[in-house]
Amino acid sequence: MTGTEMLPLLWTAIGQTLTMVVSTLAIGGLAGLALGVALYTTRPGNLLENKPVSTVLNAIVNVVRPIPFIIFITAVQPLTIQVTGASYGTASVIFPLAIMATFGTSRIVEQNLVSLDPGLIEAARAMGAGPLRIIGTVIVREALGPLILGFTFLFVAITDMSAMAGAVSGGGLGDFALTYGYQRYDYVVTWVAVGVIVVIVQLAQLLGNRLAARVLHH
Amino acid sequence: MSAMVCLQHVTKEFTAGKQTVRAVDDVSLEIERGEIFGVIGYSGAGKSTLVRLINALESPTSGTVVIDGETITGRTERQLRPVRARIGFIFQQFNLLGSRTVAGNVAYPLRVARWPKERREARVAELLEFVGLSDKARQYPDQLSGGQKQRVGIARALATSPGLLLADEATSALDPETTRDVLDLLRRVNTELGVTIVVISHEMSVVSYLCDRVAVMEAGKVVEEGDVYTIFSSPQQPVTRRFIATALHDRPGPDVVQRLRERHRGRIVTFGVRDGHGSGTFLSEQFRAHRVDGSIVYGGITDIGAKPLGSLTFELVGTEVDVDALLVTMREHTDVVEYGGPLTPTDTTVDEATADAATDDDARVEVAR
Ligand SMILES: Nc1ncnc2c1ncn2[C@@H]1O[C@H](COP(=O)(O)OP(=O)(O)OP(=O)(O)O)[C@@H](O)[C@H]1O
Ligand SMILES: [Mg+2]
Numbered sequence: 001m002t003g004t005e006m007l008p009l010l011w012t013a014i015g016q017t018l019t020m021v022v023s024t025l026a027i028g029g030l031a032g033l034a035l036g037v038a039l040y041t042t043r044p045g046n047l048l049e050n051k052p053v054s055t056v057l058n059a060i061v062n063v064v065r066p067i068p069f070i071i072f073i074t075a076v077q078p079l080t081i082q083v084t085g086a087s088y089g090t091a092s093v094i095f096p097l098a099i100m101a102t103f104g105t106s107r108i109v110e111q112n113l114v115s116l117d118p119g120l121i122e123a124a125r126a127m128g129a130g131p132l133r134i135i136g137t138v139i140v141r142e143a144l145g146p147l148i149l150g151f152t153f154l155f156v157a158i159t160d161m162s163a164m165a166g167a168v169s170g171g172g173l174g175d176f177a178l179t180y181g182y183q184r185y186d187y188v189v190t191w192v193a194v195g196v197i198v199v200i201v202q203l204a205q206l207l208g209n210r211l212a213a214r215v216l217h218h
Numbered sequence: 219m220s221a222m223v224c225l226q227h228v229t230k231e232f233t234a235g236k237q238t239v240r241a242v243d244d245v246s247l248e249i250e251r252g253e254i255f256g257v258i259g260y261s262g263a264g265k266s267t268l269v270r271l272i273n274a275l276e277s278p279t280s281g282t283v284v285i286d287g288e289t290i291t292g293r294t295e296r297q298l299r300p301v302r303a304r305i306g307f308i309f310q311q312f313n314l315l316g317s318r319t320v321a322g323n324v325a326y327p328l329r330v331a332r333w334p335k336e337r338r339e340a341r342v343a344e345l346l347e348f349v350g351l352s353d354k355a356r357q358y359p360d361q362l363s364g365g366q367k368q369r370v371g372i373a374r375a376l377a378t379s380p381g382l383l384l385a386d387e388a389t390s391a392l393d394p395e396t397t398r399d400v401l402d403l404l405r406r407v408n409t410e411l412g413v414t415i416v417v418i419s420h421e422m423s424v425v426s427y428l429c430d431r432v433a434v435m436e437a438g439k440v441v442e443e444g445d446v447y448t449i450f451s452s453p454q455q456p457v458t459r460r461f462i463a464t465a466l467h468d469r470p471g472p473d474v475v476q477r478l479r480e481r482h483r484g485r486i487v488t489f490g491v492r493d494g495h496g497s498g499t500f501l502s503e504q505f506r507a508h509r510v511d512g513s514i515v516y517g518g519i520t521d522i523g524a525k526p527l528g529s530l531t532f533e534l535v536g537t538e539v540d541v542d543a544l545l546v547t548m549r550e551h552t553d554v555v556e557y558g559g560p561l562t563p564t565d566t567t568v569d570e571a572t573a574d575a576a577t578d579d580d581a582r583v584e585v586a587r
Contacts (some may be wrong), residue, residue, distance in 0.1 A: 063585065071453075079297065119309060119311050120315060122313065123313035123314075125275060126273055126302055127303060127327040128331070129299075130296070130299060137326075137329075144315050215317070
């Protein structure tokens, strides 16, 4: 494939990958943040201690999280068609991606919150703050630096997962590399895709580090 | 006018698995408006649980908590929030929000109370001025020393002008000098702002420096309670005596007595120094009247609630008859402990309390403040 043939395809693929990653990060990131906060706050001894809820949430997360993404895409396809109205294409990949990202994020969030000093929550309670305010202004706010780094890690993981979208003709750089590189024995195309992914990931990492450093006021 | 805090038969139990711990056991207390009240006890005595009951972070298993005339027991979590907001709380580990500046931390309770921005800023400036940290407003807590952090903690606790301030081991993470500064600040909070303060501590020196009254806790119970001078000068419970010994260091332990006997030829006697008793002039008059020479070999006098308290240990030199007569007179005025001389050691058993505290080798006289 010549450069002039490849470039428009590559642009499209980059656009699709970014669409998948950014929307997944937005949807799955937010849902995962909520789920992670729920996992943390319902733990025994914590702000919203609730044994049944905690047990159920943990069970769901533990079951879903280890499913390999490539199998998960196919397994939830009936549901995907119901929700997005399509069985292939970028939009149809975002659905399983967002679900997987939600569960992945929830554990990352929970792990970052566990190291939070319980004294801070105690202090906020002693000042008369309610649970919602404490979650927003103490729990999430105090762990924001590590959380941003967690989300940066997530960005990389989603980029990785999104490449598997190629398997279900979901578009993006993974699809691009498979269709025009692997199947046509064109290693140049494959390596171009690799290069672009590396650049995207590096930029995301750089941005994440900057943001985290700023929040941690170093 | 009703008491600031009134606990009526308050019990708090924690259940972990099959085990039940009674952290606070049938405690009844009244803390008056405007006083500084101390709660002292060893680790696990239930002090923290007690203060957490006072500001409704915990609710009692049984009994009633009344704050400023309002019964707070039996209220819902949501109803308790305004009660907590009206009580200041400062912590051993400061518990400042690391993501906010000093000003941001002090402003936090005002945000909770929904103060408008301009009033908030004015109030924060006023509070930082009061605790002497105006120049640190824009710094973050991790840039401050321990003493400065606790000042921020105090400013934050005072933000909404509470009538009651609870301090749970507020100085336990600080060095002695910084401790003194923070205690002085707490005293200003009490005298200048009229805030009632409850001080939790395991250090008797903190209580003696700051408090008007004190309760001694052991295994969840208040075993002794009274004004600080009375508790110090005539403790009833063994646990109280042990605490006092740690603050006074005035009586020689058995090993020190042994060394004093080896070093001195005369009889070794300790006289208690009380408010109005055993003062310097009285002692020297008695020594002269009984033709006895006394030289101080050990002791300490501490100022407790603006009154002197402690004891002085003397080597007494004179005829046996004269010294005996002196001791008879002294016994009428203060407590006397006789350790005997080198040749006729009357082995007075030194009580447990003083033995714990007095491990110092050298005789010393400390006159605090
Ligand atoms: N949330 C809890 N769950 C179970 N047990 C508790 C809880 N809080 C306190 N306890 C128990 O209650 C007892 C009293 O604890 P508390 O913290 O009130 O003691 P303390 O006098 O403040 O001790 P320290 O000087 O170490 O702070 C202890 O035996 C403690 O283990
Ligand atoms: Mg405690």
